[in-house]
Amino acid sequence: MITGGPLLLPVPDEPTVCLEIRVRTGSSEDPEGREGLACLVARMIVEGGTARRSWPELLDAWYPLGALPEARVDREWTAFRVRVPREHAETAADLLCEMLVEPGFRTDDLERVRLAALADIRHRLRFGDDEELAKAALWSLVYAGSGYAHPVGGTVAGLEAIGRADLQAFRERWYRFRALSWGLAGAVPPGLVSRLERRLADLPGGPAIALSPAPAPALRPGAAALLVAKPEADASISVGRPLGLRRGERAFYGAAIATSWLGEHRSSVGRLFHVLREQRGLNYGDYAYLEAFPDAGLRQFPPPGVVRRGQLFEVWIRTLPDEAAPFALRVALAEIDRLVAEGVPAGDLPMFRSFNARYRFHHEAATADRLGHALDDLACGLRSEGHLPRLRRLATELTDDEIAAGAAAAMTPDRLGIAMVTGAPERIALALERGEAEPPAYRTPKPAAVHEADRRYLARELVVPRGNIAVVPVEEIFER
Amino acid sequence: MIRRPIPFTPTELLCDNGLRVVVLPTPSRGLVSLWTIVRAGSRDEAEDGLGGFAHFFEHMMFRGSERFPADVYNREMTRLGADVNAFTSTDLTAYHVTLLPADLDRALEIEADRFANLSYDEQAFRDEAGAVWGEYLKGLADPWFALEERLLETAFRVHPYGHTVIGPRRDLERMPELFETSREFYRRYYTPDNAIALLVGDVERDRGAAMVRERFGGWRGAAQPVEVPVEPAQDAPRQVTVRFAGRSLPLVWIGCRMPAFDPASEPVAAAVVLAEAGFGRNAPLWRRLVVDERRAIRLEAWADLARDPRLFHVRAAVRSADDVGPVVDAIEDEMRRLADAPPDGAQLDDVRSHLLAGLRLRLESPGAVGMTLAPLLALAGGLDAVNRFWEQVLSVDAATLGRCAATLFDPAGRTVARLEEAP
Numbered sequence: 001m002i003t004g005g006p007l008l009l010p011v012p013d014e015p016t017v018c019l020e021i022r023v024r025t026g027s028s029e030d031p032e033g034r035e036g037l038a039c040l041v042a043r044m045i046v047e048g049g050t051a052r053r054s055w056p057e058l059l060d061a062w063y064p065l066g067a068l069p070e071a072r073v074d075r076e077w078t079a080f081r082v083r084v085p086r087e088h089a090e091t092a093a094d095l096l097c098e099m100l101v102e103p104g105f106r107t108d109d110l111e112r113v114r115l116a117a118l119a120d121i122r123h124r125l126r127f128g129d130d131e132e133l134a135k136a137a138l139w140s141l142v143y144a145g146s147g148y149a150h151p152v153g154g155t156v157a158g159l160e161a162i163g164r165a166d167l168q169a170f171r172e173r174w175y176r177f178r179a180l181s182w183g184l185a186g187a188v189p190p191g192l193v194s195r196l197e198r199r200l201a202d203l204p205g206g207p208a209i210a211l212s213p214a215p216a217p218a219l220r221p222g223a224a225a226l227l228v229a230k231p232e233a234d235a236s237i238s239v240g241r242p243l244g245l246r247r248g249e250r251a252f253y254g255a256a257i258a259t260s261w262l263g264e265h266r267s268s269v270g271r272l273f274h275v276l277r278e279q280r281g282l283n284y285g286d287y288a289y290l291e292a293f294p295d296a297g298l299r300q301f302p303p304p305g306v307v308r309r310g311q312l313f314e315v316w317i318r319t320l321p322d323e324a325a326p327f328a329l330r331v332a333l334a335e336i337d338r339l340v341a342e343g344v345p346a347g348d349l350p351m352f353r354s355f356n357a358r359y360r361f362h363h364e365a366a367t368a369d370r371l372g373h374a375l376d377d378l379a380c381g382l383r384s385e386g387h388l389p390r391l392r393r394l395a396t397e398l399t400d401d402e403i404a405a406g407a408a409a410a411m412t413p414d415r416l417g418i419a420m421v422t423g424a425p426e427r428i429a430l431a432l433e434r435g436e437a438e439p440p441a442y443r444t445p446k447p448a449a450v451h452e453a454d455r456r457y458l459a460r461e462l463v464v465p466r467g468n469i470a471v472v473p474v475e476e477i478f479e480r
Numbered sequence: 481m482i483r484r485p486i487p488f489t490p491t492e493l494l495c496d497n498g499l500r501v502v503v504l505p506t507p508s509r510g511l512v513s514l515w516t517i518v519r520a521g522s523r524d525e526a527e528d529g530l531g532g533f534a535h536f537f538e539h540m541m542f543r544g545s546e547r548f549p550a551d552v553y554n555r556e557m558t559r560l561g562a563d564v565n566a567f568t569s570t571d572l573t574a575y576h577v578t579l580l581p582a583d584l585d586r587a588l589e590i591e592a593d594r595f596a597n598l599s600y601d602e603q604a605f606r607d608e609a610g611a612v613w614g615e616y617l618k619g620l621a622d623p624w625f626a627l628e629e630r631l632l633e634t635a636f637r638v639h640p641y642g643h644t645v646i647g648p649r650r651d652l653e654r655m656p657e658l659f660e661t662s663r664e665f666y667r668r669y670y671t672p673d674n675a676i677a678l679l680v681g682d683v684e685r686d687r688g689a690a691m692v693r694e695r696f697g698g699w700r701g702a703a704q705p706v707e708v709p710v711e712p713a714q715d716a717p718r719q720v721t722v723r724f725a726g727r728s729l730p731l732v733w734i735g736c737r738m739p740a741f742d743p744a745s746e747p748v749a750a751a752v753v754l755a756e757a758g759f760g761r762n763a764p765l766w767r768r769l770v771v772d773e774r775r776a777i778r779l780e781a782w783a784d785l786a787r788d789p790r791l792f793h794v795r796a797a798v799r800s801a802d803d804v805g806p807v808v809d810a811i812e813d814e815m816r817r818l819a820d821a822p823p824d825g826a827q828l829d830d831v832r833s834h835l836l837a838g839l840r841l842r843l844e845s846p847g848a849v850g851m852t853l854a855p856l857l858a859l860a861g862g863l864d865a866v867n868r869f870w871e872q873v874l875s876v877d878a879a880t881l882g883r884c885a886a887t888l889f890d891p892a893g894r895t896v897a898r899l900e901e902a903p
Contacts, residue, residue: 013507015487015840056767063762064830066837083844085837112774115799119729119777127727130621232725234617268542269558281610284618300563319618351559358561358580365511365578365845443610444603 006193007183007378009371014186018083018368019093021100021182021200022305022375024208025174026076027154028147028215034162035480036154040110040117041170042071042078047116048109051102055109061095064088069096072305073152074294076211077379078174079305083368086187093192097199100175105167114162120153126474130236130319130421131297133228137477138238138419141226141470142312146215150478152294157480172204179208181378185371214309217242217415224468225418225432228477229425235325236421239332240314243290245410247307247380247387253394254406255313256290260352261344262335262411263288263315264359266300269351271335272315279450282328282440283320289313290410301363304372307379312417313410322424326437327458329418334460336411343404356395360388418464425471435463482832485839485870486853490863491685495693497700498673502863503688504680506849512688513578513846514587515678516595517854519703520669521571522645523787526708529654531640532612532647535568536655537665539608541575542566543600545593550604556590563847568645571787572858578847581682588695595675596699598666602659609656616646623728623899624795631897634720635735639711641790671701676857681846708788713737718895723902729777730798730900732808735791736815737893738783741859743869750884751783751792752873757823757831757881758814759794765814769796775803775810785859791895792888804898815889822881832874839870 030037046069049055062068069082069092080100084092125133136151143149150158177200184192219242245252263270265287268278272286291311293302315332344352364370377386385393398406422428431437439454491503521534544550557564562579577587619625629644636642646652677696679688714737739747759765759781769776778797784790798807823831842852856866876884 011507016844056771059761059767060830064833064837066834066841068761083841085840088837112771115774116777119797123727123729128622267558269554277611281607284611284614300565319614351555354559355561358583359563361510361561361580362563362578362847365508365847368844444606 005197007371007374008188008193009183009185009367009374010188011186011367014367015085016083017086017089017184017186017188018081018371019096019184020079020081020371020375021096021180023078023175024179024181024211026074026078027150027152028075029174029212030147030150030154030158033158034166035150035158036117037158037162037166037170038078039073039153040113040159040162041167042073042080043113043117044105044109044167045099045103046071046080047113049104049106050098051104052098058095058099065092067092069099072303074306075148075152075308077305077307079372081368081372083186086189089189089192090195093196094199097196101199101202103171105164107164110164110167114159117153117159118156121151121156121478125151125153126477129297130230130233131316132295134236134238134419134421135316137226137228137421138240138312138314138417141224141419142217142219142240142242142417143215143310144218146218147212148215148310155478155480173209175203176206176208177201177203178206181375183371183375185367217310219415219417221415222468223416223418223462223464225420225464225470227425227428227469227471228421228474229471230421230474231423233421233423234319235322235428236319237317237325237329238314238419239317239329240312240417241413241415243311243313243410245406248382248390250394250398250402251406251409252290253391254398254403255410256391256406257352257356257395257398257403258339258344258407259288259290259410260356261348262339265289265293265296272332275331275335276317276328280440280446281443282324283318285318286332287316289316304369304376307376322422322428323438324440325420325422325428326431327440330437330460330462331457333413333462334457336413337460340408340412343400343407346400349400349403353395357392360392363388421474429469429471432462432464432469433466435461482836482871482874484867485836485874486843486863486867487840491689492862493689493693495672495696497697498671498702499696499699500676500861501689501692502676502678502857503683503685503692504678504849504863505683505685506681506843506846508681508846510580510682511578511846512581512584512679512681512683513576513850514584514591515680515850515854516575516591517676517678517858518573518670519571519674519858520573521569522643522647523570523640523708524669524705525640525643525647526706529651530661531643531651532645532655533658533661533665534573535645535647536609536612537662538566538568538573539612540600540605540662541594541598543598543604543608545597546599547593547597548590553590553594560587562587569855570641570645570790572855574854576847576850584683585691585695588691592695592699595670595696598670605659605662606656612655613652616649616652619646621726623724623726623731626724627722627731627733627897627899630720630722631733631735631895634718634897635714635737635791635895636711638709639788640708641711641788667701668704668706671703672696672699674703678850678854678857680849711789714893717891720895720897722897722899724899725902728899728901730801730804731795731898732798732804733793733795733897734811735793735895735897736888737789738792738888740787740789741785743860743865744872746872746876746880747884747887748783748785749869749872750876750881751888753831753835753876753881754818754885754888755781755783755792756835757828758818760834762830762834765810769807769810775799775807785855787859801900808896815885819882819886819889822878822885824878828878836874
């Protein structure tokens with residue numbers, strides 16, 4: 001990974017420095033029965049002691065700097081990031097290197113961190129946020145049986161089985177100097193790069209290990225559904241299909257502009273938002289994605305560091321009444337059908353071209369994010385022009401036909417995964433199996449045009465064979 | 481003393497219509513952020529049945545004006561690639577637009593028009609009430625929200641701080657009937673003399689100030705805020721227990737009555753330091769509960785910076801029901817200890833360094849600077865006062881901390897709220 005040293009983005013007049021060190025591994029490399037290991041190793045590094053210092057002593061050392069390094073673990077990458085006022089740059093670099101090079105992996109730290117990791121699954125994922133749970137369920141459905149199936153945080157049984165020896169073996173294998181990709185940005189002081197290089201060279205030696213082959217989607221042609229049964233819950237839905245496009249390809253950018261039109265994250269101009277929320281008041285928002293967007297409920301822009309070889313085209317239908325779920329699914333699919341068949345309406349295209357040419361600057365508003373995206377570009381082999389500049393440029397250059405072709409390549413719903421957290425799993429399963437849906441019960445009167453459109457939406461066929469429908473009680477999902 | 485904890489130099493002016501303008505160039509390239517901050521929040525919901533109205537009204541502001549109705553507003557902001565959002569808190573509602581500097585004037589034109597000429601009909605009002613209701617229902621699944629609701633209504637009996645920002649269920653249910661009230665709310669609070677415009681990021685200061693003055697110049701009106709009742713002093717400890725219908729770790733949330741914000745207030749500055757020194761991750765209590773005994777999965781504290789006296793908060797997610805009693809006892813013991821043996825010497829130096837670094841690290845993009853400063857500007861009025869307050873935070877001495885802790889942590893002013901799963 002590392003050839004000519006780190007990536008540098010100097011901003012001399014900035015009051016802070018950011019440092020990001022990435023390791024080429026993630027949850028897709030968790031050994032079977034140890035799901036959660038990649039994440040636990042990274043958390044033990046940033047939330048546990050080193051060989052020299054206990055965790056409280058490390059906290060003492062970091063405290064006056066006003067920051068602590070964070071670990072962002074994804075399916076294929078693990079990133080350690082920290083940003084500090086520039087007068088603390090050397091101290092921060094030394095401390096982070098100590099954590100990476102000499103992790104303590106102490107038993108008492110392991111028990112504390114494991115407790116927090118288990119609470120993340122048992123409480124936060126299962127019971128704290130139905131929408132994130134539906135997204136996690138969608139990946140487990142589409143990539144069943146592969147390293148992508150379990151959430152990055154792991155499974156209950158996997159976390160419980162992990163011992164200190166597992167942590168050490170995983171780190172020996174993956175945290176090699178030659179497997180690093182790293183960079184510095186902001187007011188980088190002279191000498192910091194060589195200081196870091198010297199320290200990081202003490203990581204395990206040997207060649208970088210290649211990742212396992214990219215996981216293959218388990219979906220066959222047609223539709224499959226995973227219903228997470230949660231008493232009293234309304235329906236939270238994520239729908240998707242494997243994406244065959246990659247960053248860098250022109251068609252990816254055509255699809256990206258079409259995705260903005262269908263449902264840019266948290267935009268009130270997207271088509272799905274318009275028909276489901278604005279016209280019908282069914283829920284709080286409805287959006288579409290070409291790539292993973294973790295913690296979408298908490299962010300406006302996707303974080304860097306979630307580059308994956310396998311991605312999903314995904315539609316997020318925010319929580320709505322269970323009885324409206326089969327209808328909402330049909331609305332989303334009918335809109336996708338139309339987009340695939342006809343492309344983005346000509347009248348809307350100039351707006352979404354302009355939007356993409358400008359809005360993508362926000363993804364890298366902070367220097368730390370600019371660094372993260374630059375490292376993503378390295379990971380994707382985009383050396384001459386990065387992903388975001390490319391999107392901004394192609395937003396005005398692509399032809400209407402290229403945008404339509406991109407949409408068709410990304411979204412054609414020939415293979416479809418439907419994940420839903422619901423309080424009415426049997427009723428939903430029956431509706432999916434029989435291909436039935438009812439018009440929604442509106443709280444306020446709707447114009448005739450809306451009712452007319454509803455009839456067209458209801459005519460959109462959606463049948464999921466019983467054999468393709470799984471129902472899992474919420475207490476059991478991601479148990480093992 | 482640390483001078484200018486916020487290391488940027490503002491240009492500030494007062495427009496003829498009473499609007500205060502702060503222009504704050506920062507070393508960021510390519511983006512500028514416009515914040516329109518209205519001093520109306522859940523604090524101003526003193527009248528019966530109006531709980532949640534300020535937040536609800538924030539939604540109505542996105543219904544646009546006659547010139548730029550919602551649809552036109554949204555499409556134009558989309559064309560400009562603007563990042564547009566808003567939030568409501570206890571004391572303010574802030575609307576922000578971040579975009580490329582070349583598009584700033586157009587954004588100002590559109591943004592100013594909705595403040596001066598907001599327009600919506602009763603049907604739009606009723607539809608939006610449905611969206612807010614959905615937001616409330618989503619929040620109910622969060623055990624912290626359920627606990628906060630009960631903590632506030634226990635701690636405050638008269639003042640509107642007794643309800644959450646989104647509002648109580650009974651008020652939200654009748655929200656669709658309050659169309660006329662919403663027009664009145666707009667006239668009373670959405671006036672230039674009750675607002676601040678903050679322009680931050682890649683902006684030329686004189687030109688930025690002139691653009692804001694010109695575009696917001698047509699906004700008229702004078703604020704007529706409703707008088708907010710004064711909460712009587714609390715004279716005995718209070719407590720409440722929530723039996724939560726969903727799944728949750730046991731939770732503890734302790735609120736201690738504290739004074740209103742004032743840039744010169746020693747007790748408020750001390751409370752900011754005590755939150756970090758007493759309950760932050762370097763505090764002896766955090767080490768004990770989170771690291772050594774592992775009774776708490778999470779422990780945190782903060783001081784409300786608010787227009788009226790509000791709360792100092794300590795909250796914890798606890799490992800098991802058996803640990804709740806010991807965790808509450810440990811927090812209360814620590815409160816006594818902070819009064820008797822306040823942080824001093826190297827520990828206090830570290831806390832100051834941590835607070836200053838934390839503040840400056842938050843200022844990482846135009847949007848983040850706005851997010852950090854908007855609430856403080858609404859309280860303090862200008863950046864000078866914000867800096868004065870932070871200078872005071874960073875120079876409070878041990879003796880003052882001890883004296884303030886004794887008052888702040890007086891058990892008589894304390895409310896202890898617990899949450900456990902319903903059997």
